[in-house]
Amino acid sequence: MKRYVAVRVIKALLTVLFVWTVVFILSRVTGDPVDWMLQSGGDMRAREQLRHNLGLDLPLAQQYFRAIAGMLTGDAGTSFYYARPVSDLFAERMTATLTLGAVVFGVTILFGVPLGVFAALRHNSVLDRLTMGFSVAGYTVPNFVLGILLIFIFSLHLKLLPSGSVGTPAHFVLPVIAMSVAPAANVARLTRSALLDVIGQDFLECARAKGAKESRVIFKHALRNALISVVTILGAQLGYIIGGSVVVETVFAWPGIGTLIVNSAKQRDFPVVQFGVMIICISVTAINLLVDLSYSALDPRIRGRD
Amino acid sequence: MKQNKIKIRRGIPPLILFLMATFLLIAIVSLLAPVLFPVDLKDTDLMLRLKPPKFVDPQSPYLFGTDSLGRDVATRLLYATRTSLIISVSGMLLAVLLGLVVGVVSGLGRGAVDLSLMFVTDAELSVPTTFIGIVCATMMGANALTTIIVIGVTGWPGFARLVRGQVMQIRNISFIECSRALGASKPRIFFEHILSNIASPLIVQTTVSLGAFILLESTLSYLGLGIQPPETSLGVMVSEGRDYMLQNWWLAIIPSLVIVVLLMQISLVGDWLRDRLDPQLKSKR
Numbered sequence: 001m002k003r004y005v006a007v008r009v010i011k012a013l014l015t016v017l018f019v020w021t022v023v024f025i026l027s028r029v030t031g032d033p034v035d036w037m038l039q040s041g042g043d044m045r046a047r048e049q050l051r052h053n054l055g056l057d058l059p060l061a062q063q064y065f066r067a068i069a070g071m072l073t074g075d076a077g078t079s080f081y082y083a084r085p086v087s088d089l090f091a092e093r094m095t096a097t098l099t100l101g102a103v104v105f106g107v108t109i110l111f112g113v114p115l116g117v118f119a120a121l122r123h124n125s126v127l128d129r130l131t132m133g134f135s136v137a138g139y140t141v142p143n144f145v146l147g148i149l150l151i152f153i154f155s156l157h158l159k160l161l162p163s164g165s166v167g168t169p170a171h172f173v174l175p176v177i178a179m180s181v182a183p184a185a186n187v188a189r190l191t192r193s194a195l196l197d198v199i200g201q202d203f204l205e206c207a208r209a210k211g212a213k214e215s216r217v218i219f220k221h222a223l224r225n226a227l228i229s230v231v232t233i234l235g236a237q238l239g240y241i242i243g244g245s246v247v248v249e250t251v252f253a254w255p256g257i258g259t260l261i262v263n264s265a266k267q268r269d270f271p272v273v274q275f276g277v278m279i280i281c282i283s284v285t286a287i288n289l290l291v292d293l294s295y296s297a298l299d300p301r302i303r304g305r306d
Numbered sequence: 307m308k309q310n311k312i313k314i315r316r317g318i319p320p321l322i323l324f325l326m327a328t329f330l331l332i333a334i335v336s337l338l339a340p341v342l343f344p345v346d347l348k349d350t351d352l353m354l355r356l357k358p359p360k361f362v363d364p365q366s367p368y369l370f371g372t373d374s375l376g377r378d379v380a381t382r383l384l385y386a387t388r389t390s391l392i393i394s395v396s397g398m399l400l401a402v403l404l405g406l407v408v409g410v411v412s413g414l415g416r417g418a419v420d421l422s423l424m425f426v427t428d429a430e431l432s433v434p435t436t437f438i439g440i441v442c443a444t445m446m447g448a449n450a451l452t453t454i455i456v457i458g459v460t461g462w463p464g465f466a467r468l469v470r471g472q473v474m475q476i477r478n479i480s481f482i483e484c485s486r487a488l489g490a491s492k493p494r495i496f497f498e499h500i501l502s503n504i505a506s507p508l509i510v511q512t513t514v515s516l517g518a519f520i521l522l523e524s525t526l527s528y529l530g531l532g533i534q535p536p537e538t539s540l541g542v543m544v545s546e547g548r549d550y551m552l553q554n555w556w557l558a559i560i561p562s563l564v565i566v567v568l569l570m571q572i573s574l575v576g577d578w579l580r581d582r583l584d585p586q587l588k589s590k591r
Contacts, residue, residue, distance in 0.1 A: 015429045026445045140569040142521050144528050144541075145562040148548060152559065156552055243434025247525055261437075262529050265444045273444040277437050285432045 005293060012289045019281045020071075024064055027270050071278065077271040081264060086275045090257055096166060097245060097256030103172055104179045104241050112184040112237075113230065116191025120199060121218065131188050138185020143244050147178035147251035164253035175252045179244050183237040187230075194229035198222045227298055235291030239284045322578045329571040336387035343381045348536045351376035359556055370560055374550060379557065382538055387564060389539040390527075393450055394519040397457020401519075402512060404458060405465020410496065412466065413473025420470075427463035435460040435522055443531035453532045457519045468511050472504040506583040513579055517572040524565050540565050 034047055034056065051057050054077075055066060070076060076086040119131035154174060155163035162171050198204070199222055207217045249258030257276060264272035318326075335342070354376035358366050370379035412423040430438075439456045446452045476482065482499050490498070526532035527541030535542060540561045547557030 011425075011428075014425070015432050018425070018429045019433060023441060026441065136570070136573065140517075140573050141566055142525060142569070144525060145544065145565055148544065148551070148558055148562060152551055152555055156555070239432075239434055243436045246436055246440070247529065250529055261440060262531070265440045266448075266530050268444050268447075270444050273441060277433065277441050280437050281433050284434065288432065 004296070008289055008292050012285045015285050016278075016282055020068070020278060021064075023274055023277055024067060027274060028060060028063070071275075076275040079264070079269055079272050081267040081269040081272075086271050089260060089272060090275065090279065093255060093257045093260050096254060097249070097258060100172070100175060100179070100249070100254060100256060101241055101245060103176050104183070104245075105238060107176055107180040108183045108187055108237055108241070109234065111180070112187025113191050115184070115188040117195060117218075117223065119188065119192040120195035123196065123199075128192075131192065135185040135189035138182045138189075141181070142247075143178050143182060144247050144251050146181060147174070147248055150174045150178055151251075164251075166255060175248050175254055178251065179241060179248045182244065183240050186240070187233055187237055190233045191226070191230050194226040194233070195222060197229075198225045228295055231294055231298060232291055235287050238287045242280055242283060319578070322575055325571045325575055329568070329575070332387060332568070333391055336384045336391060339381070339384040339388050343384065345378070345381055345385075347377075347382070347385060347538060349377070356550065356554055362556075370556060371554065373546065373557055379560065382543065383561060383564065386538045386540045386543050386561060387568075389450070389533060389537065390520060390523055390541070390565075390568075393453050393533070393539070394457065394516060394523050397454045397461065397519050397523070398512065398516055400454060400458030401461025401515070402465055402508070404462035406469055408462065408466040409469025410473055410500065413470040414477060423466070424470075427466055430460070430463050435518075436525060439522065439526045440529075440531060443526065448526075448531045448534060450533055450537070453523055453526055456526065457522060460522065461515055461519060464515060465508070465511060468507055469504055472507060473500060476500065476503050510576065510580045510583055513572060514576040517569050517576065520565070520568055520572070 034051055034054075048057075055063060058066070067077075074087050078084065079086050079089055082089060115131050115134075119128040122128055151163040151174065154161045161173050162168075163174065165171060204217055204221055207221045208214070212221075245256065246258035246262055248254070249256045250262050253259065257279070261273060261276040264270075264276070352375065354372050355374055357368050357372040357376075359371035359379070360366050360369050362371070368378055368380065370383065373379055373382065408423055408427075412420045435456075438460050439453070442452050442456045442459070446455070476499075482495060485495055485499060523532060523539065524541035524544070527539045528545045529541075530545065533539040533542050535546070543561035544558050544565070547554070547559075547561065550557050
């Protein structure tokens with residue numbers, strides 16, 4: 001078991017290092033950042049000065065290790081566009097993104113899992129069909145399209161809810177809907193099929209024959225066995241939610257890191273984009289790691305193995 | 307495997323046939339747009355800006371009205387669909403090619419090759435596709451070529467895994483040993499035996515991921531990190547129309563609906579194909 005944890009942790013660290021290396025190489029190979037910053041030219045001396053200030057005149061290997069050391073100490077360089085430390089820019093926007101993400105994840109679980117469970121219990125009923133229809137909508141309506149439709153209906157026509165920015169709980173409603181429909185639909189569909197796999201099995205009949213109540217059979221026996229798949233699904237949705245947040249934040253002018261990253265990408269402000277991508281990569285890798293490690297907590301069969 | 311091909315001819319449900327036909331119609335008409343409706347996308351006419359569409363004002367000569375720069379929305383919609391389809395399909399071809407090469411190499415090779423290739427695939431899956439697009443747009447500039455590369459780069463791991471799995475399953479089956487013993491060349495073994503045996507799952511995966519690629523392209527273009535005006539794609543049109551939604555809602559809503567229709571056609575056909583070609587999965591759904 002210890003060995004399993006160690007191997008997984010090392011693999012996660014290697015993944016992060018690998019992604020960082022690729023991003024670093026891309027940022028140095030595909031063009032000269034000085035060109036992007038001084039689009040109108042600039043004289044040679046100014047260029048050299050700028051190059052020196054950014055540390056771009058050092059050998060590549062040295063730049064690489066300096067950047068890693070910087071990342072570890074929280075010094076991720078200075079934004080070209082905002083002329084402020086990248087870490088400050090992220091720190092002040094982190095809360096907005098995390099609150100939105102947390103609410104979306106909560107809504108995804110609260111709607112997705114029960115919907116999937118009921119659809120599986122009433123297999124082939126109207127509710128089941130509706131859930132499956134909903135799940136098709138989940139992967140055929142892009143989140144920015146959904147966001148725009150919601151703004152059109154609820155903000156512009158019915159004038160019920162604000163179309164952007166933050167402030168009151170009402171500001172959460174539309175972005176949360178736009179972001180959670182797809183993951184909730186995914187969770188519902190996959191929970192349904194995970195539970196359907198379990199429901200046909202003999203040990204449930206056995207539990208019923210022992211006289212266990214139906215609710216106990218479902219929650220204690222069936223759902224517990226489907227739980228591993230459900231946790232995997234939820235973990236995967238977190239990555240999806242993080243990816244979706246960039247788009248939805250932009251649609252609703254949400255002052256989080258998503259809007260920051262997109263605007264910086266448009267300005268070719270690569271220190272910001274670089275840092276943003278690393279934050280995302282680290283979070284997704286950490287989530288995947290936690291999901292993998294949680295299997296053993298959930299499933300005694302895995303716990304016994306080395 | 308041969309049996310699957312027979313099965314597919316046994317009849318296509320009317321709904322799927324309808325979806326396929328409408329998708330082909332959209333694809334053909336939009337691909338022929340420069341022949342059917344030759345216009346210069348850069349031409350603007352501010353006198354004609356924001357004219358109403360036919361369904362608002364039946365007298366209007368413009369089917370879907372004009373946009374904020376006085377351009378005919380219906381024509382632009384065709385050009386936008388054309389760009390979105392061309393870019394997504396080119397990206398898809400790149401992804402399939404990369405995935406095939408990596409998958410076969412990694413499935414036939416053992417040990418280190420396989421391990422490192424799978425590590426790269428895993429690593430790539432730890433960055434959401436939109437972010438790979440954002441990084442590439444920052445580093446290489448936002449344009450059509452970057453978008454194609456992004457699609458190829460984000461798409462290949464899925465294909466590589468699929469091909470690798472299939473190749474590993476069949477590489478030791480005796481008919482391949484046999485043809486090797488008979489002196490068949492490596493390319494011949496690859497095309498005749500391996501490729502024909504992994505064709506069905508590959509077709510399913512390709513169809514399903516085409517939807518994801520169209521989604522990625524339109525998302526990047528919507529964010530301003532894909533196709534740049536005056537060129538247009540569906541995402542660009544949604545983003546341009548967004549600012550005029552109070553009075554001229556159709557500017558954003560019509561291209562949005564085109565995206566939804568395309569994705570729906572592709573995903574429903576893809577689901578059906580999967581059920582048809584991959585009977586093992588059917589019971590799960």
